[in-house]
Amino acid sequence: MTDLVRLEVEAGIGTIRLDRPPMNALNAEIQEGLLAVAAEATTRKDVAAVVVYGGEKVFAAGADIKEMETMSYTDMVDRSVLLQEFTKAIAAIPKPTVAAITGYALGGGCEVALACDFRVVAEDAKLGQPEISLGIIPGAGGTQRLARLVGPARAKDLVFSGRFVDAAEALAIGLVDEVVPAADVYTAARARVARYVGGPSYAVRAAKEAIDRGLEVDLETGLEIERILFAGTFATRDRAIGMRHFVDKGKGPAPFEGA
Numbered sequence: 001m002t003d004l005v006r007l008e009v010e011a012g013i014g015t016i017r018l019d020r021p022p023m024n025a026l027n028a029e030i031q032e033g034l035l036a037v038a039a040e041a042t043t044r045k046d047v048a049a050v051v052v053y054g055g056e057k058v059f060a061a062g063a064d065i066k067e068m069e070t071m072s073y074t075d076m077v078d079r080s081v082l083l084q085e086f087t088k089a090i091a092a093i094p095k096p097t098v099a100a101i102t103g104y105a106l107g108g109g110c111e112v113a114l115a116c117d118f119r120v121v122a123e124d125a126k127l128g129q130p131e132i133s134l135g136i137i138p139g140a141g142g143t144q145r146l147a148r149l150v151g152p153a154r155a156k157d158l159v160f161s162g163r164f165v166d167a168a169e170a171l172a173i174g175l176v177d178e179v180v181p182a183a184d185v186y187t188a189a190r191a192r193v194a195r196y197v198g199g200p201s202y203a204v205r206a207a208k209e210a211i212d213r214g215l216e217v218d219l220e221t222g223l224e225i226e227r228i229l230f231a232g233t234f235a236t237r238d239r240a241i242g243m244r245h246f247v248d249k250g251k252g253p254a255p256f257e258g259a
């Protein structure tokens, strides 16, 4: 258990709150805490969507450099598999997820945001993968998820240079989905996923899995993943509710039960 990261649940939305002032630097404790809260958000029935939020000032300025500086090669070999798991655990939450970004989202902080489905940022936010300036490369999915999101050339520019991207550029290259005044970031992020709360949660889950798994494989395999998951939705009550509602009353929203 750690106080540095917690899950707060309200109105069907779980907020994963990073809380390690001043920069939410991601030390081993907070990384392990993220693993635990991602598991909690995954299993809790009262959580239909997730916001990852670092507070009003900063999202996260990356892994804790002061902690990393003391680590040897073998320390890192021993820890790196577990470390990478925290972004994998966030990416694997089978519910809509959004990063609500104020201030900096750098290095491991940017990688946490990349592991979410959507990113809502403040007008004065700065994102980047500055690891190169420390003599390392991104290690929690940055080379992979960033390239998939913005394309290989833009990802290489950001990773080779380590430069920070402002909100306007981030929006233009597809790194983020929405730019709002700093004071509105958390509310806007909640609104972005609130629209999925009360929906057919197993269909949403299947859709997320089909898209994410499909991006990892060739088209033929992706279509097969889609086919199997599509057929699987016929085992849910919400599939029957959605179709019966349309036949009886026309276009939705249907009174889904999340089952």
Ligand code: DAK
Residues within 6 Å of the ligand: 022, 023, 025, 026, 061, 062, 063, 064, 065, 066, 079, 080, 081, 082, 083, 084, 085, 104, 106, 107, 108, 109, 130, 131, 134, 138, 139, 140
């Ligand atoms: N780690 C530790 N401390 C940090 C920090 C960080 N990432 N970022 C900031 N701080 C600390 C500063 O040292 C300073 O502490 P004091 O001097 O007050 O004790 C305090 O936070 C305030 O920072 P500044 O004085 O620098 O504040 P400024 O407003 O001037 O600048 C800044 C803010 C965020 C632009 C700047 O602090 C900065 O550039 N920070 C470093 C950003 C960075 O390089 N991030 C990437 C870190 S590397 C892995 C998975 C993931 C990773 C690695 C491995 N595995 C799976 C194996 C991830 C790696 C990274 O993220």
